[in-house]
Amino acid sequence: MRKVAVVGVGETKFSGPQERTSVELFAEAATDALAESNLKPEDIQALFLGNVLGDFSEGQGSMQAFAAENIGCFNVPANRYEGACASASMAVRDAWMWVASGFYDVVLTGGVERAATMGTPLATRTFAMFSDSRYEFPSGITFPAVFAMLAHLYSARYGVPLPRLKEQMAAVSVQSYKHGMFNPQAHLRKEVNMEAVLSSFMVSTPIQLHDCCPFSDGAAALVLATEEVARKLTSKPVFVVGTGQASNGPLANQQEYLPRLRARELSAKQAYDMAGLKPEDIDICELHDCFSIASLIAAESLGFFDYGTSGEAWVKGEADIGGRVAINPSGGLKSKGHPIGATGAGQVYEIARQLRGEVEPERQVEGAKIGLTDTLGGDGCTLVNMILQRGW
């Protein structure tokens, strides 16, 4: 396998409902990524695009082909990826694989979504399509309900009393909002304290509104290239040194493994093994905090904290900048936002810029060399992890 680098990145602001089309949003991010890479559209050999709900949000299928032509990548092979909220990470990983394998030298990847434009009722309905439609949706399952059940299970399994767990979950949201305040790309930029989290609307017990990420619109794009090409294009290539991906069936079938998600542990192990790295080597992690409890579950399975203890880690600042590992300095899905087809590419965008030392000083992780992304699709149906490392 050849070494593959991220040579350029681009991202729109993540936001609530807005009027640019998906193709327009992706074009904005993609042209920024191309400009940063010192490349032209004709240099791109293929497009790998995450897009989940274009069919529902705009009545637009086959988004990849329209997105490619729109930016002047005429007639390139273009693939669309659907792995629920992990779609963009699936796209990025496949893009990496095609370059690593030797088939392509320079490709464009990323994702786009207009989840906010759909409005909460339709977005809730379509997000529920990532649960088992035959055997679990009849119960009225929703995404908050999935993680709400995992929260109760987490409390019982690890003996963390629910009131204490609720405070720990609130600490996750407060930290994410704090960093998002300084991220101009973030969807929700406001200071939110623990009291506000704990008094917010109860969505699905015990998950409250401020435990949930928003539905967002937005796009992110990355140019990936071989090491040889990357060295010519940039003095700061960010290498993809490890990747992993795994799948899983319906939530209930994970049984006693819950609240851990087995696919994440398999995926993370693949990524760590490929990179020859361990959790303690990671300086910065963008993980899938679709709900506050999801952060606790993820951080433990990624190997940062022992099972049942990550809530205390957040409370003590061990998951913050300056702590054991800086988690979600972008503001995460909670504050930065969650345009599901773009989210994973947005995580890579953040890590690349962090490693290059280019983010706002209030949220820059000084000296970061190695970063990890973690993207969860559905209730564990798709998990993707990627490890990125400074190449200079």
Next chain:
Amino acid sequence: MEYKLTFKEYSEALKQKKLLGLKCKGCGTITVPPKMVCRRCASPELEVLELKGTGSIQTFTTCNVASEGREGEVPYIILLVELDEGPWLMGNLIGVDPEKATMEALMGKRVKMTETRIFPGDKYSAGEGASPTFVLET
């Protein structure tokens, strides 16, 4: 290869308050809801059997925000039950005030199946779906 227990057959039985599952002829594991192969050893050598429909609550939530078209159902309780035969199953709990559904009241409690709630379907669902529905054992 023949599919031993289809969604349609499983759902029709559930509507009659009968919970059907599959028993692996190789390792004995019970699979429910149905699949092509055993959920543990991937063997297709399965036989259909009726399960007792009893078990214990592993986790739950009271859902206050529903999907489009199902707003009238809230609040409702969703739960994961560990059936006495082994598998976990998602369903609904009725007969308990959703506002009083606490961990103390529900976690680990025994439940049994009752009249099945039917989701009548919407434009995306290819027809109706049956939700295993439980009440607390008294």
